[in-house]
Amino acid sequence: MAIHPTAQIDPAARLGEGVEIGPWTIVGPNVALGDGVRVAAHVVIQQDTTVGAGTTIHPFCLLGGDPQHGGYKGEPVALEIGENNTIREHCTFNRGTPGDRKLTTIGSSGLFMTGAHVGHDCIVGDNVTFANNATLGGHARVGNRVFLGGLAAVHQFGRIGQGAIVGGLSAVTRDVIPYGSAWGNHVRLHGLNLIGLKRKGYGKDEIRRLLAAYRDIFEGEGVFSARLDAAAATYADLPEIQEIIAFIREDTRRPVALPER
Known part of the structure; x- marks a missing residue:
């Protein structure tokens, strides 16, 4: 391990093999850093946080x-x-927070920019940007x-389905379907994420x-619920469409973003 002498490491922290910790970084109680984690200067990992192997943390982050x-x-x-x-x-x-899961979860192989x-x-999945x-x-x-x-x-309580893209400066007050492409203030659905697909x-x-x-589903005639039922039957062999339909039908606190009609 390469730990700078100015770093403060709580005795209750657990460090894996090959961990690097830069100057003036603080690693608090009940923090676990996996093998090969690299933590730059001036980072605070406050407490009760697990960081998986191979993760790199740049300066001035506050985690946990x-x-x-x-x-x-x-x-x-x-x-x-x-x-x-x-x-x-x-x-x-x-x-x-105690009123919910008592846990924030972030997946693997993500890129979180400045x-x-x-x-x-x-709850954040894998391979996100x-x-x-x-x-x-x-x-x-x-x-x-x-x-x-x-x-x-x-x-808060919003959902972004897997494979979706949300444009910059978007106010996401409505849920974005899996594989959807959405942007705007407030956000509207503008099709599928073709580049991602x-x-x-x-x-x-x-x-x-x-x-x-x-x-x-989104541009047909008739009642929306009936269009969902018809698409579920017509495209029963497309798991992506079944996933979109299940996402829409899920009982949540936010409405789903729709295209402008």
Whole structure:
């Protein structure tokens, strides 16, 4: 381990093999850093936080901070961060709250650019990208392979389905479907994340069918619930469409972002 002499490491912290900790960094009680974690100068990992192997944390981050919640009274709550994440300067990830999961969870292989914020009790998937100052309010859920543009802000209890892209400066007051492309203030749905689908290996025929299903659901005639039922039957062989339909039908606190009609 390479630990700078000015770093402050709590005796209750647990450090894996090959951990590097830079100058003036503070690692608090009940913090566990996995093998090969690299922590730069002037970082605070406050307490009750697990950081997975291979993660790199850049200067001036605060991880495992108290939840920004008026009802928090110091109860034991935690933050879990997966492996091989890149966490750039000034990121803030908060622990959970007793009124929910008592835990904030961040997956693996994510890129969190400068100033990204993950609020209390959030669940963030794998391979996400948060551009500069992208922000999650408390209790938000973000699926795998999501891209949040710079300065995008997701309302508390909001959901972003896997494979979705949210444009910069978006106020996300409505849930964004899996594989959706959404932007605006307030956010509206503008189609499917075609670039993301192509990068994941979807061929032209697959994308054509997904687009046809999208049009049937969001641009067809008749009652929306009936269009959902029809699409569920017509595209029973497309797991992505079934996932979108299940996402829409889930009983949550936020409405789903829709296209402008």
